[in-house]
Amino acid sequence: MADIRLKTGIVLAKFVSASSKLFGNKGETLPGRILLKIAPEAISLLAQGKEVILISGTNGKTSTTKAVVAIVSQLGPVATSASGSNLARGAATALMSSAPYAVLEIDELHLPSIIAQTDPTVVLLLNLTRDQLHRMYEVKRVADRWHVECAEAINTVFIADIDDPFINYSIANAVNVLRVSFGGRPHPDGAVCPLCGSYLTWKGGNYSCTCGLTNKICEARFKTGSASYRNAILANLVGEVVGADPIEFTESQLERSVEKEINGKKAYFRLTKNPASWNEALQGDLCDDVILVLNARQVDGIDTSWLWDISFEVLKGHRVLICGERALDMAYRIHVEGIESKVVETFDEAITQVEGTEVSVLSAYTAFFELAM
Amino acid sequence: MLEIIRIHNELLGTYGDRGNADVLKYRAHLGKVKARITDISYLDPLPDSGDIYLLGGAEDAAQLLSLNALRKGSILSRVAARGAVILAICAGFQIIGTKYVTRDQEIPGLGLLDITTTPGEKRLVGDIAVQSSLFDVPMTGFENHSSITTLGEGVEAFGRVMVGNGNGVAGLDGAMHQQVFGTYLHGPVLARNPEFADLLLERAIGKPLLSVDDELAHKYALWRRSVAKISY
Numbered sequence: 015m016a017d018i019r020l021k022t023g024i025v026l027a028k029f030v031s032a033s034s035k036l037f038g039n040k041g042e043t044l045p046g047r048i049l050l051k052i053a054p055e056a057i058s059l060l061a062q063g064k065e066v067i068l069i070s071g072t073n074g075k076t077s078t079t080k081a082v083v084a085i086v087s088q089l090g091p092v093a094t095s096a097s098g099s100n101l102a103r104g105a106a107t108a109l110m111s112s113a114p115y116a117v118l119e120i121d122e123l124h125l126p127s128i129i130a131q132t133d134p135t136v137v138l139l140l141n142l143t144r145d146q147l148h149r150m151y152e153v154k155r156v157a158d159r160w161h162v163e164c165a166e167a168i169n170t171v172f173i174a175d176i177d178d179p180f181i182n183y184s185i186a187n188a189v190n191v192l193r194v195s196f197g198g199r200p201h202p203d204g205a206v207c208p209l210c211g212s213y214l215t216w217k218g219g220n221y222s223c224t225c226g227l228t229n230k231i232c233e234a235r236f237k238t239g240s241a242s243y244r245n246a247i248l249a250n251l252v253g254e255v256v257g258a259d260p261i262e263f264t265e266s267q268l269e270r271s272v273e274k275e276i277n278g279k280k281a282y283f284r285l286t287k288n289p290a291s292w293n294e295a296l297q298g299d300l301c302d303d304v305i306l307v308l309n310a311r312q313v314d315g316i317d318t319s320w321l322w323d324i325s326f327e328v329l330k331g332h333r334v335l336i337c338g339e340r341a342l343d344m345a346y347r348i349h350v351e352g353i354e355s356k357v358v359e360t361f362d363e364a365i366t367q368v369e370g371t372e373v374s375v376l377s378a379y380t381a382f383f384e385l386a387m
Numbered sequence: 388m389l390e391i392i393r394i395h396n397e398l399l400g401t402y403g404d405r406g407n408a409d410v411l412k413y414r415a416h417l418g419k420v421k422a423r424i425t426d427i428s429y430l431d432p433l434p435d436s437g438d439i440y441l442l443g444g445a446e447d448a449a450q451l452l453s454l455n456a457l458r459k460g461s462i463l464s465r466v467a468a469r470g471a472v473i474l475a476i477c478a479g480f481q482i483i484g485t486k487y488v489t490r491d492q493e494i495p496g497l498g499l500l501d502i503t504t505t506p507g508e509k510r511l512v513g514d515i516a517v518q519s520s521l522f523d524v525p526m527t528g529f530e531n532h533s534s535i536t537t538l539g540e541g542v543e544a545f546g547r548v549m550v551g552n553g554n555g556v557a558g559l560d561g562a563m564h565q566q567v568f569g570t571y572l573h574g575p576v577l578a579r580n581p582e583f584a585d586l587l588l589e590r591a592i593g594k595p596l597l598s599v600d601d602e603l604a605h606k607y608a609l610w611r612r613s614v615a616k617i618s619y
Contacts, residue, residue: 211448319402347578350409
């Protein structure tokens with residue numbers, strides 16, 4: 015019975031996929047949605063016989079998934095989901111492929127259920143910081159769910175960046191774990207031990223709790239570096255587990271950044287969607303002209319209070335233009351830090367006001383997809 | 388020098404409430420009042436010299452850690468008694484109450500406000516607007532919590548809820564008594580509502596603030612009110 019439903023679901027989903035593509039829609043989630051409606055167990059059925067690799071974390075999911083796809087593709091065809099479609103329906107759409115490998119980016123809240131359904135070969139856990147709190151509620155809540163599910167998945171190899179205490183806690187009871195440390199780094203939300211609730215003792219970027227949670231005990235240690243450098247190494251570790259040769263990536267290949275020519279100006283887009291990704295982006299090189307784009311739709315996070323946890327100090331001396339649906343949240347936040355800006359109605363208007371020949375565009379999630387992709 | 392004490396921001400800083408101190412300092416400066424922010428971490432003793440004390444929102448374990456640290460020496464009760472201004476948001480609001488109840492324990496609070504907090508059935512998340520007797524205009528913010536806060540006999544709410552949930556009962560948000568203010572409004576609340584920031588500053592210096600003319604702050608507050616979908 016399940017088999018018939020699955021077959022019917024796939025036929026219908028493929029039909030929908032083909033016809034929606036005909037109308038210019040990328041058709042990434044609709045087929046999966048239909049499939050799951052008809053055959054709710056489709057993900058677990060389709061995952062059987064495939065080597066499934068899942069990638070999750072607050073920041074770096076999409077670019078790291080692309081890197082893992084490149085690495086695993088050396089072994090054979092790989093099914094993967096398109097940028098950003100990281101919920102169950104995106105996974106279902108990708109798994110309809112007959113490829114022997116599936117490399118999937120999974121949303122943090124959906125990860126436990128996708129692990130349970132796919133019995134993955136490898137799961138890569140990148141980091142957990144504050145993001146979209148209107149639906150995540152609390153970082154610890156997400157980590158608690160991971161902690162429980164990782165212990166259940168006894169066939170899976172977990173590759174975990176334990177410089178993040180929430181990741182270390184998540185895999186604390188997992189059976190097969192490759193704990194990776196890059197020599198530590200401070201965590202913006204790491205004041206409390208997620209395992210025991212004590213005040214966590216940090217020395218520089220390293221933590222040790224009386225309960226034993228620490229990033230000093232690990233199976234693999236690398237030198238410190240940027241997020242994209244770390245994610246490239248983690249992606250290659252995934253490759254190693256499934257038997258693929260390592261690939262070298264440049265930093266920019268793993269950055270969520272896009273270069274585009276607009277009205278004769280060179281625009282460097284960078285995805286900035288929460289305090290951690292903002293801080294990472296603000297550490298990079300910025301043009302004299304900077305455009306900040308802030309929206310607050312569901313995937314951006316409808317609450318923008320977190321802007322106050324970022325220091326925008328480095329924008330002093332730059333010409334700052336702001337647009338987006340929540341432009342005033344941003345303008346007032348940096349105003350209080352002593353940075354004046356110009357708020358404009360649209361991105362096009364912002365571009366025309368750029369004085370130099372190049373501009374850095376730091377952009378929230380939805381705006382990044384609209385403007386940069 | 389007006390001293391603004393930001394308490395345990397590493398614990399009570401989950402929802403951007405650190406900005407409340409920044410806005411107070413900024414507006415004090417515009418009103419020609421010298422002010423500084425003192426950040427007090429969990430490991431530091433809480434000074435009793437402050438003029439304004441700020442507590443923000445937190446995750447559960449952090450909330451409990453902060454409360455237990457603040458019990459030492461009952462500094463907050465003492466400074467409240469001498470008239471220091473205290474603003475407590477969300478988890479901070481809960482810990483300065485009589486007690487709060489979690490799924491597995493009942494925790495006595497600092498007792499600055501006669502309020503009791505119990506677990507609610509659902510998470511209360513979204514924009515919130517509150518009409519307070521202190522202001523002519525509604526206060527706006529963002530709430531994200533799952534508790535119900537009940538006021539003791541005769542305790543005045545911070546305001547009446549016009550949009551959202553607030554305390555989750557009786558259509559009220561927050562509580563206030565003398566110089567102590569508690570509310571569920573993040574945002575940060577003082578960034579979105581400069582009138583509230585100025586009121587706290589005036590209460591702290593004991594006299595009216597020089598008229599603060601910050602066009603962007605005003606424009607921002609107006610816009611925030613206009614998008615809060617307030618209906619009277």
